[in-house]
Every structure is written in C-alpha cells, then in structure tokens.
Amino acid sequence: MTRLGILTSGGDCPGLNAVIRGAVLGGVISHGYDFVGFRDGWRGVLERDLVPLPRQAVRGLARLGGTILGTSRTNPLKEGGIPAVRESLQVLGIDGIIAVGGEGTLAAAQELSNQGINVVGVPKTIDNDLDATDFTFGFDTAVQTATEAIDRLRTTGESHHRCMIAEVMGRNAGWIALHSGMASGAHAILIPEHRVALEQVAEWVQSARDRGRAPLVVVAEAFAPEGQDAPYSPRGLDAFGRPRLGGIGMLLEQELQRMTGIETRATVLGHIQRGGAPTAFDRVLATRLGMAAVDSAAGGRWGTMVSLRGTTIVNVGFAAALGRLKTVPEERYREAAVLFG
Ligand code: F6P
Numbered sequence: 001m002t003r004l005g006i007l008t009s010g011g012d013c014p015g016l017n018a019v020i021r022g023a024v025l026g027g028v029i030s031h032g033y034d035f036v037g038f039r040d041g042w043r044g045v046l047e048r049d050l051v052p053l054p055r056q057a058v059r060g061l062a063r064l065g066g067t068i069l070g071t072s073r074t075n076p077l078k079e080g081g082i083p084a085v086r087e088s089l090q091v092l093g094i095d096g097i098i099a100v101g102g103e104g105t106l107a108a109a110q111e112l113s114n115q116g117i118n119v120v121g122v123p124k125t126i127d128n129d130l131d132a133t134d135f136t137f138g139f140d141t142a143v144q145t146a147t148e149a150i151d152r153l154r155t156t157g158e159s160h161h162r163c164m165i166a167e168v169m170g171r172n173a174g175w176i177a178l179h180s181g182m183a184s185g186a187h188a189i190l191i192p193e194h195r196v197a198l199e200q201v202a203e204w205v206q207s208a209r210d211r212g213r214a215p216l217v218v219v220a221e222a223f224a225p226e227g228q229d230a231p232y233s234p235r236g237l238d239a240f241g242r243p244r245l246g247g248i249g250m251l252l253e254q255e256l257q258r259m260t261g262i263e264t265r266a267t268v269l270g271h272i273q274r275g276g277a278p279t280a281f282d283r284v285l286a287t288r289l290g291m292a293a294v295d296s297a298a299g300g301r302w303g304t305m306v307s308l309r310g311t312t313i314v315n316v317g318f319a320a321a322l323g324r325l326k327t328v329p330e331e332r333y334r335e336a337a338v339l340f341g
Contacts (some may be wrong), residue, residue: 003034004297005050005089006098008067009041009074009105013126013138014278015286016067019100021058022290028055030291031298036094037069041101042076042108044069046084048092062283065276073239076108082115089117096302098293100124103322104240106305110318113303120296121305121318122289126274129173129327132320133307137286139175142168142273146180149269150218154184157214157265163205163256165217165266167249169273171242172231174220174328176273178336181218188215188340190252192222192231193328201225201252202259204341209262219252221245246270288313 006023008016020037027033035053038044051057051069061068076085089097096118099109102125109119123130126142150166157164166186170176174191181189187208188201201217208215222231222245232251233243249266257264278286285308292306292313304315 001032001034002095003036003093004096004098004294005036005038005045005092005094006053006069007038007041007044007100008069008071009099009101010071011102011125011274012067012071013124013274014065014141014276015137015282016100016124017064018062018137018278018283018286019122019124019290019293020053020068021061022287023098023294024053024055024058026291027294031294033294036092040070040072041074041105042081042085043072043074045088045097046074046076046081048088050092062287063277065278073104075104077111082112082117085112086117096120096297098122098297102127102130106318107322110322113318118297118302120293120302121321122293123305123307123321126169126176127171127173128175129171129325130321131324131326132305132316134310135285135308137278137282137289138274140281141276141279142176143179143183144279145273145276146176146269147183149267149272150180150184150186150216153267154214154216157216160263161214163209163215163217163260163262163264165219165249165252165256165264167219167221167246167266167268169270170220170222171245172222172325172327174223174333177218177220177223178328178332182336184216184218185339186216186218187213188217189336190217190219190223191328191333192220192224194330194333195224195226197226198255198259202256205256205262206260207341209260215262217252217256219249221248223248
C-alpha cells in the first residue's frame with residue numbers, strides 16, 4: 001500500500017489543518033493510501049517523529065486554526081540533512097512527502113526533489129507573496145482578521161478624535177495592508193512597493209481631519225518612507241537570516257503626531273493575523289490544494305507544487321514559485337490611492 005507523509009513547516013497560517021484533512025480524506029477515499037504526519041516540519045522527518053493519520057484523525061479539522069502537526073523552521077538542507085531524509089523515508093516505508101510551506105520550505109522541497117526524493121509542495125502564507133499561485137490560503141483569513149481589528153480602531157479613534165495607525169504583517173509584500181486598508185476605508189495605505197514621503201502621509205491625515213474624520217492609516221510592516229534606506233527591523237534576523245520586521249507603526253505615531261499636532265496612536269496587529277479559524281474561502285482553497293497534492297502524488301507529478309490559477313488548481317514547477325516575489329503591482333496601489341486623504 002502506498003504510504004505518504006505530510007508535514008507543515010515554516011510560519012503557520014490558518015488553513016493548514018484543512019490541507020491535512022483534504023490530503024488524508026482525498027488519499028484514503030480516492031486512492032486507498034495510508035498517511036502519517038511528521039511533527040514540526042522537517043524536524044519530524046529527520047528525527048522520525050511521526051503520528052499515524054487515519055481518517056478519524058482528521059475529523060472536523062477544516063475549521064481549526066494552527067496545525068495539529070506543529071511546525072518549525074528546521075532546514076533539511078543543513079549538513080547531512082538530505083541523506084538523513086532519504087534514510088528516514090526508507091526506514092519508515094514512506095513513498096513520498098507532501099510538504100506544506102512557504103518560500104523556505106518549498107526551496108528545501110525543490111532541492112530534495114532534485115536529489116531524487118519524492119516531494120509535492122503545497123504553498124501557504126498569509127503574505128500572499130508566492131508567485132505562480134493567484135492566492136495562498138491564510139491570506140483571506142489574515143485580511144478578514146486585520147479588517148475587523150481596524151474597524152475597532154476606527155470607532156475608538158472617532159470617539160477621541162485621534163489619528164489611528166494599524167501596522168499589519170506581509171513581509172516584503174503589501175497585500176495584507178492593501179486589502180485590509182481598502183476594506184476598512186483607510187485614509188492612507190502604506191506598502192513597501194510604493195515609497196511615500198512622510199510629508200505626504202501627514203497631508204492625507206490632515207485632510208481627513210479637516211473633513212471631520214478620525215484619520216486612519218494602515219501600514220505594512222516593511223514600508224519604508226522616502227529617505228529611509230531599508231524597512232524598520234530593530235529585532236535582528238530570523239532563523240533564515242531574514243530581517244524580523246515590525247515597529248514602523250510606532251515610528252509613524254511619533255512623526256505624524258509631531259507633524260500634524262493630531263493625537264496619534266499606533267497598534268501592531270502582529271501574530272493575531274496568523275491565528276484563529278480560517279475563513280470559508282481559505283477552508284475551501286486549502287481542502288482543494290490538499291486533495292490536489294495527493295492526486296499529484298498518485299499521478300507521479302513529484303517535484304511540483306499545486307497552485308491556484310484563476311479558479312483551477314494546477315501543478316507548477318518549484319522554480320516558478322520561487323523565482324520572484326509576488327508584490328503589489330503599481331496599478332493596484334494607484335487604484336486604492338484615489339481614495340486617500
Ligand atoms: O511570513 C508570515 C509572517 O507572519 C510575516 O508576515 C511576518 O513578517 C513573519 O511571518 C513573522 O515571523 P515570526 O512568526 O517568525 O515572528
């Protein structure tokens with residue numbers, strides 16, 4: 001009987017459990033496969049730490065946030081990792097791996113696949129910044145969560161006649177800021193793809209105030225105003241050597257209050273955007289991707305990633321997904337900017 005292992009790796013996001021359920025149910029029902037789950041991403045493969053995943057284990061999972069398998073940023077490409085992965089699969093009698101992850105995970109999956117290990121990738125990230133897929137699951141939930149939080153900031157801002165700033169995640173892409181900012185009717189949306197001078201932001205804030213509104217600014221964590229070389233990241237690097245972003249909202253709080261004289265408060269939404277139950281959209285997308293990953297394994301389409309094109313799930317090579325970041329196009333920014341101020 002074919003035996004597949006599934007793992008979730010890198011930062012978590014809502015919908016991971018729905019992928020696990022989709023893969024297991026699709027695999028059991030359509031192909032008669034047996035499943036195991038590796039605990040904490042690639043760590044579970046390297047240390048042979050796994051749990052059986054019979055059909056009953058995934059009951060009711062689609063609506064649960066987080067991942068029942070746990071996650072880690074363990075990199076399997078580090079010294080001795082590739083032969084160790086191969087040996088684990090042999091010893092455990094596992095025919096292939098479904099790896100659910102973002103950039104780092106998929107890059108590792110690509111290399112393992114180049115080395116002859118059977119892997120199918122499933123893209124995930126709240127940032128929606130992976131090329132070769134129109135949407136990643138987790139993004140819709142993050143936008144919904146951010147929008148609800150920003151709506152709350154607006155009511156308290158209005159009571160106090162304050163300028164409110166919401167800092168959202170997204171790493172080097174402004175998708176969460178753009179969508180949550182548009183949904184909540186922000187007076188300014190600041191994204192890393194489009195530099196703006198602080199004077200311009202202050203003007204938008206002032207003009208909203210002049211119309212009797214409590215100004216609302218949504219800023220992406222990697223936004224750098226004109227004149228600032230790089231995104232604000234005072235907290236050093238993460239496990240992959242990438243800057244840990246966050247804090248630009250606090251900087252804007254000081255500057256905008258100084259420039260406009262309007263009392264200003266900033267809130268960093270942080271990991272709240274990654275937690276909680278996935279939206280219906282993300283549950284459906286994640287379930288379809290999980291099922292499609294197993295179909296890909298059954299069809300021998302190893303070394304590929306499942307991805308959403310329009311409304312269809314297709315297979316693409318890892319290279320297509322990893323080649324470049326999917327950032328916000330200028331026309332999407334300009335469309336939103338018509339309503340600023
Ligand atoms: O990639 C997802 C993400 O949430 C980014 O938006 C954010 O910059 C980063 O991960 C935070 O990572 P960590 O959970 O390691 O703090």
